[in-house]
Amino acid sequence: MNLFQIAGNQDLTSYLSSMENCPNCSTMLENHFVYCPGCGQTTDLPRFKIRHILDEFFQAIFSVDRGILFLIRNLATQPGVTARAYVLEKKRKKYVNPFSFLLLVLGLNLSVNVLIKPYTARFSTKKDTIQHVTPTVPKDVLPYIERRRQATFFIEENINIIGLAAIPLFAFIFWLCFRRSDINYAEHLVAQVFFSSFFSLFTILLTLLLGLALKHYLPFLNRTLLLFQLLYLSIAYFQFLHYQKPVDYVKTSAATLLALISWVALSGSVVFLYIRFGR
Structure with missing residues (x-):
């Protein structure tokens, strides 16, 4: 949706005031954004609570697709394959x-x-x-x-x-x-x-x-x-x-x-x- 279309349907000032800035990089976010287009951070960030800390801790350690134990297992069983995937095949999100x-x-x-x-x-x-x-x-x-x-x-x-x-x-x-x-x-x-x-x-x-x-x-x-x-x-x-x-x-x-x-x-x-x- 471009600005001309928005202006024809609703007040432009009202639309812009409904947008928020990404707290991480200040990119303008529309209401339907799930991730920031500038830095990739999720737009749904509640205040920290103990359960959030525990969730992030266990995900960082035990995540089956990206956790530390996943990295350790791969470095133990196929170290060169792991390094090649990250370095040469550019699978950067897969590993810590x-x-x-x-x-x-x-x-x-x-x-x-x-x-x-x-x-x-x-x-x-x-x-x-x-x-x-x-x-x-x-x-x-x-x-x-x-x-x-x-x-x-x-x-x-x-x-x-x-x-x-x-x-x-x-x-x-x-x-x-x-x-x-x-x-x-x-x-x-x-x-x-x-x-x-x-x-x-x-x-x-x-x-x-x-x-x-x-x-x-x-x-x-x-x-x-x-x-x-x-x-x-x-x-x-x-x-x-x-x-x-x-x-x-x-x-x-x-x-x-x-x-x-x-x-x-x-x-x-x-x-x-x-x-x-x-x-």
């Missing part, structure tokens, strides 16, 4: 935003690290004197051991920042290895956000299992995580690139191994330089 999910999982990972202390459990407190921990070590070596311990505490307390820092490097390595696939760096980056989110979730579960039930195996945490990451990313990228031949697993495994070696070399070099030359 991967960046929001990643930040949520990294926050949980940090909390679990503070609880379990998987890397610093051998130190009773952060303020222990290094002489008490290693009483037989020569004095000229003590500063290096102390800086190593400080680096270990830093890693444990900032595991979420370290996890975020690894994502751009992994995306670059995979983009470099598969640049003929016509998938750009940004698309690899979003795919890595999906894969890193699930890897962080697996890290949380494994850390809790080893820290609470199998403490004797806690020193094997990092090696287990590296092995899992190698297998998971190899499978995920096989699916993401839509490969069909089993021999292509060699390509994705080699790219994953290169990414892991690059990250270990880079992060290890930073720690080594701090231990060797830090103050």
